[in-house]
Amino acid sequence: MVFSSLLFLFLFLPAVLILYYVSPRRIRNLILFLTSLVFYAWGEPVYIVIMLLSTVTDFSFGLLLSRPKLSPRQRKGIVASSIVVNLALLSYFKYADFLISNVNSVLGTNIPLTDLALPIGISFYTFQSMSYIVDVYRGKVQAQRNWIDFGTFVALFPQLVAGPIVQYSVIAEQLKNRVVTVELFAEGVRRFIIGLAKKVLLANNIGLLWHTVSNSSASEMPALTAWLGIIAFSFQIYFDFSGYSDMAIGLGHMFGFRFNENFNKPYTAQSITDFWRRWHISLGSWFRDYVYIPLGGNRRGTWLQLRNILIVWVLTGFWHGASWNFMLWGLYFGVILVFEKTWLLRLLERSPRWVRHIYALLLILVGWVLFAFEQMEQLGGFLLAMVGGNGSPLWDANTGYLFYTNAILLVILAIASTPLLKLPRRGPVQLICCFVLFVLSVAYLVDATFNPFLYFRF
Amino acid sequence: MNKGQRSDRILVGGFVSALLAAAVLFLALPMQTFSETENRVLQRPPELSWSHIWNKQFSLEAEGFVTDHFPMRTSWVQLKSEMEQLRLQQENNGIYKGKGGYLFEKFEQPDDAKAKEYAEVVQRWAAMHPEAGMTFMLAPTSIGMYPERLPWLASADSQRDVNAFVKEQLKGKLTFLNGFDFLSDATDGNRPIYYRTDHHWTTYGAYLAYSAYSKQMGWEPLPESAFNIETVTRSFLGSYHTRSQFSGVKPDSIEVYTPKKPLHTTVSVADDRSTSESLYDTSFLSKKDKYSYFLGGVHALMTIKTELPAADVQLDKLLVIKDSYAHSMLPFLTSHVQELHVIDMRYYNGNISQYMKDNGIQQVLFLFNTATFLESSELLKLGTKSSV
Numbered sequence: 001m002v003f004s005s006l007l008f009l010f011l012f013l014p015a016v017l018i019l020y021y022v023s024p025r026r027i028r029n030l031i032l033f034l035t036s037l038v039f040y041a042w043g044e045p046v047y048i049v050i051m052l053l054s055t056v057t058d059f060s061f062g063l064l065l066s067r068p069k070l071s072p073r074q075r076k077g078i079v080a081s082s083i084v085v086n087l088a089l090l091s092y093f094k095y096a097d098f099l100i101s102n103v104n105s106v107l108g109t110n111i112p113l114t115d116l117a118l119p120i121g122i123s124f125y126t127f128q129s130m131s132y133i134v135d136v137y138r139g140k141v142q143a144q145r146n147w148i149d150f151g152t153f154v155a156l157f158p159q160l161v162a163g164p165i166v167q168y169s170v171i172a173e174q175l176k177n178r179v180v181t182v183e184l185f186a187e188g189v190r191r192f193i194i195g196l197a198k199k200v201l202l203a204n205n206i207g208l209l210w211h212t213v214s215n216s217s218a219s220e221m222p223a224l225t226a227w228l229g230i231i232a233f234s235f236q237i238y239f240d241f242s243g244y245s246d247m248a249i250g251l252g253h254m255f256g257f258r259f260n261e262n263f264n265k266p267y268t269a270q271s272i273t274d275f276w277r278r279w280h281i282s283l284g285s286w287f288r289d290y291v292y293i294p295l296g297g298n299r300r301g302t303w304l305q306l307r308n309i310l311i312v313w314v315l316t317g318f319w320h321g322a323s324w325n326f327m328l329w330g331l332y333f334g335v336i337l338v339f340e341k342t343w344l345l346r347l348l349e350r351s352p353r354w355v356r357h358i359y360a361l362l363l364i365l366v367g368w369v370l371f372a373f374e375q376m377e378q379l380g381g382f383l384l385a386m387v388g389g390n391g392s393p394l395w396d397a398n399t400g401y402l403f404y405t406n407a408i409l410l411v412i413l414a415i416a417s418t419p420l421l422k423l424p425r426r427g428p429v430q431l432i433c434c435f436v437l438f439v440l441s442v443a444y445l446v447d448a449t450f451n452p453f454l455y456f457r458f
Numbered sequence: 459m460n461k462g463q464r465s466d467r468i469l470v471g472g473f474v475s476a477l478l479a480a481a482v483l484f485l486a487l488p489m490q491t492f493s494e495t496e497n498r499v500l501q502r503p504p505e506l507s508w509s510h511i512w513n514k515q516f517s518l519e520a521e522g523f524v525t526d527h528f529p530m531r532t533s534w535v536q537l538k539s540e541m542e543q544l545r546l547q548q549e550n551n552g553i554y555k556g557k558g559g560y561l562f563e564k565f566e567q568p569d570d571a572k573a574k575e576y577a578e579v580v581q582r583w584a585a586m587h588p589e590a591g592m593t594f595m596l597a598p599t600s601i602g603m604y605p606e607r608l609p610w611l612a613s614a615d616s617q618r619d620v621n622a623f624v625k626e627q628l629k630g631k632l633t634f635l636n637g638f639d640f641l642s643d644a645t646d647g648n649r650p651i652y653y654r655t656d657h658h659w660t661t662y663g664a665y666l667a668y669s670a671y672s673k674q675m676g677w678e679p680l681p682e683s684a685f686n687i688e689t690v691t692r693s694f695l696g697s698y699h700t701r702s703q704f705s706g707v708k709p710d711s712i713e714v715y716t717p718k719k720p721l722h723t724t725v726s727v728a729d730d731r732s733t734s735e736s737l738y739d740t741s742f743l744s745k746k747d748k749y750s751y752f753l754g755g756v757h758a759l760m761t762i763k764t765e766l767p768a769a770d771v772q773l774d775k776l777l778v779i780k781d782s783y784a785h786s787m788l789p790f791l792t793s794h795v796q797e798l799h800v801i802d803m804r805y806y807n808g809n810i811s812q813y814m815k816d817n818g819i820q821q822v823l824f825l826f827n828t829a830t831f832l833e834s835s836e837l838l839k840l841g842t843k844s845s846v
Contacts, residue, residue: 001517007524010484014477042517186466189473401548401611408545426465434469438476440541446534447551449525 001042002161003192003247004199006445012039013251016157020255029152029175032255036157040120047119050089055154057085058129059147065136066143075137082133086126093119098322121161123319125154127286132168134290141169149175158251162244164262164282167289171257178256186426188253190434194423195246197437200444202413203240206232209406214372218381224395226385227365228402234368235413238266241280260285267417270356271348272336272363283319287312302342309341310334320371325379329370336363483529490527494746495700500526532703539703548609553702554601556608560654561698561707562601567615568832570623576834577627579841580824583811584631587822590814593674594628594824596621596831597637597659597667597783600652603645617828624831632824633674640670653710656696657829658749661713661786668790671823677772677794685715690740694748712748714738715790721764723792728759729805737762737789752785758805762788762798771796773821777814779803780825781834787825803836810840 001008016035023031041048061082065075097113104111132153135141144150153175159166213221213229245262252259262282269275276284292312298305310331317330340348348356369386373379384390415421424430493500504510504519511517528534542550549555554562584592601608602617618638625634641659644651644666651663659667665682672679694710726733739754747755772794778784779801791798799817801810814822826834 005521006528007521010477010480010528011524014474014481017474017477041511043514045512045514182463182466182470186469189469193473397611398613401609401613404611405547405549405609426462428465431465431468431472435472438473440537443534443537443541446525446528446531447538449528 001039003244003251004196004441004445006442006449009442009445017254028255029146030148032157033148033152033155036152036155036160039157040155040160044120047122050093050119050122051125051155054086054089054126054129055151058082058133058154059144059150061133062136062143062150063145065133066145079133079137083130086130090122090126092116093122095318095322124163124165125160127165127283128168129154131165131286131290135167135169141172144168144172144175156252156257158248158255158257159259162241162248163280164245164248164259165286166259166282167286170260174257180254180256184253184256184258188250190250190423190430191246191253192250193434193438193441195243195248195250196441198239198243198246198416200243200441201437202409202416203236203238203243204444204448205409206239206406206413207236209402210236210372212402214382218378218385219390220392221382221385221390222392222395222399223386223388225399225402226382228399228406230365230369230372230382230386231410232406233372234267234365235410235417237368237371238263238417239413265417265419267361267364268357268419269360269364270353271340271345271360272333273340273345275360275364276333276337283316287316291315306338306341309337313337321374323374324376325370325374329367332367332370480529484524484527487527487529493526493531495532497697497700497747536703536705540705543704548612550702550704553698553704554609554612555702555704556604558607558654559708560600560604560607560652561702561704562604562608562614563599563657563698563829565599565601565614565617565829568620573620573624573832574627576831576837577624579838581628581631583840584822586811587814588631589820591821592632592824593635593671593822594624594632595635595637595667595671595826596624597641597663597825597827599657599827599829600659602638602828603641603652620828620832635667635670635674637667637828640666650710653694653696655699655707655710656694656749657698657827658696658786659783659827660710661715664783664787665715665790667783667787667825671791672794675772675794680717680790680793682715684718686718688714688716690714690738690751691743691748695746696749700746712743712751714751717793719793721766721792723762723764725753726761726763727754727757728761729757737792749782749785753788753800755785756782756802756805757800758802759808760800762792762800764792764796764798766793766796770794775799775817775819775821777801777810777817777819777822778825779810779822781827781830783827783830784825803834803839807839 001012003009012035016031019035020028020031037048040051061078064070065078070078092114093116097115100111100113103109132141132144132150136143144153153166153168153171156166209232210229213225213232216225218226242263249259249261260282262280264278264281266275266278269278292308295308295311296304297308311334313330313334314327315330317326317328317333320326320329336344348359351359366383369379369382373382381390385392388394423433489500489503491500491502492498501519501522504516504523506516509515510519539550543555549564552564554564556562580594584590598617598621601614602621605614608614621636621638625636628634641651641663644662649662650660651666652659669679689711690713692709692711694712695707696710699707722735723737724733724735725737734754737753738751740751742748742750742755750756753760770793773796775797776791776795777799778788781802784800788798788800797817799813799819801813813819
């Protein structure tokens, strides 16, 4: 199930809210756990087994780890086993076909693909479970002894399918004790509506522009059309993803949870280093805490630090999808970060603000080209079109059409990417805005399912 | 309670009651089974069973059920359409809002492979019937004919090229009649050849097609003065309007051409074995789908028999394989052809060669519009063994 569906909004959510609030406190986690399973099983009835397997494994490993009188070797062994299980699940379902097809093309073999669909949210919940085991190992948190509470942590439907990646240490206490005030619930509603509007009104509509551009042939595309397209994609991915995070955080509030923020106006970044502090923060922190720092972080000399940066960013890229372009995308940012760390940031600090801003945006946009095309030829063709290397004119009538029919939306998107437009925390203006955004979002949701069947057309 | 707390309470109360109200309305309102606006049967309540849950049928149907029966569905869709127009978007759900009240369906360059595949199967089938005369009429849709009426700076890929391509593929056995040839002269006139809000041609457009076909067959087409031309409705909002829900669109009129010299025709629809004395079904004029006034809409197979004085008979039997563009054009042919056999291949699964043999048919007309033709995978049935 997705948040931006009528069934979720108008049947599932009210049902869960009612169930949750009429139940006595001690069974509320159970209610959340069970409804989360329904939420997950809705789209993936079979794969729920995998999620439960990952959950049970890490719950048991956590209990094992908390036993006294374990030798350091045994403790390491337990953590390693947990990581192996999670990575094995992730690799098998997400990366096996990528590996097989590459082996096939390099060795000329003909190993059949698994052709498995990617279980929803597997990249998120395996990462959450691993963070738990490592934190227990590090003594940062106590092992969870209540399987319902642990299950709730892993399966909690607001963040189950698309994050933010909630580290166990953040909500360990909230699983036991949490208070929902009217204020927190209201904040949740506000965040949810903002997130819904970002997804349905902004991301989906600018996504149509990207769809149009990315589906036309790059070999004849005017440069400005290509730029317009990739700008559209940048907005689409940001508002889609951050909208989803907002909805998750908002829903969390409605049940008394406080998750960490996942985005902080990433397109106002002044450098790529800055961008990655603002983009998908929960993933960045995860890689920092569980890969970068264990590899030695910045404590073992410059060369090792640079190596660590590259490793982390290639992995970050690969986490986004089993395809070379995602690795390339990660490597691209890794290299830029290495440059920034060694000399570029010092240079940028001496430049005017707008130069830093344009520098960062240009690199981010080019990064999105790498991200958007899984096929290398398409990727190359599009980059070529952006620099006018395909011999097409700078723009044509269609560029003009795409621009003016989206101009107002683009202005809204640009403003919404900055801190300029802030909804007041409370009061009539906020109430009216929330009302309007919600009504419009529902209208767009209903329209998306409006499907006139023109049987007489054929 | 301070102001801030009151604001929070209103927000929470408002949100929760909105969710509940929608849920209650949804469950309480009577469920329709058919949507006039969308012209389709709506999703029925999902059936709960383990196997349906397991194969996701339950969740898919449940989602379809909720969205299909969402309270005040059309109003929501109209609100969205309004917002899109406010933000200067010139299209909605694949429909352009063109100049002069014209709506157009977007047309994107198809892949030639498909056009080629369909044309080839027609060509091969035609070659298997050397004794029969075959004509292929391909009419553009309105966007192909009126590029200058598209929204400012909007462009459409060329249907002219597609038609030329298909013509090239069909060379040889079939006589090709290109809509661009017989409709172009009428585009600058005051008389519409296409509906502004629907994807069909007007009766006048169909008349031009009839004239072109008659001339190609060597018949003398009846002049317009041989018909009583009447407007049967002025409130036709067609499929383009339905999909886009653009506001401020003027409805179309539908005209009917009745020969001044009365003819007696009998229409037999094989689908339900019904017969009728009229080529028109007036009951549709009070419904949404007004174009079905012509011949009562789509049928898999029907025959139209006309009692003609021997002097007027130009042809005894004609088989028409067609899409719905034919519906407003066929009535004209009744002045020349005694028996029209009309097949819609999307619904007809019989063997067409056999049908021709059984009925002694020697003359075939294919009639499609360019957009439909490119989606007519059912033409491939002509290539399967059972049709040969």
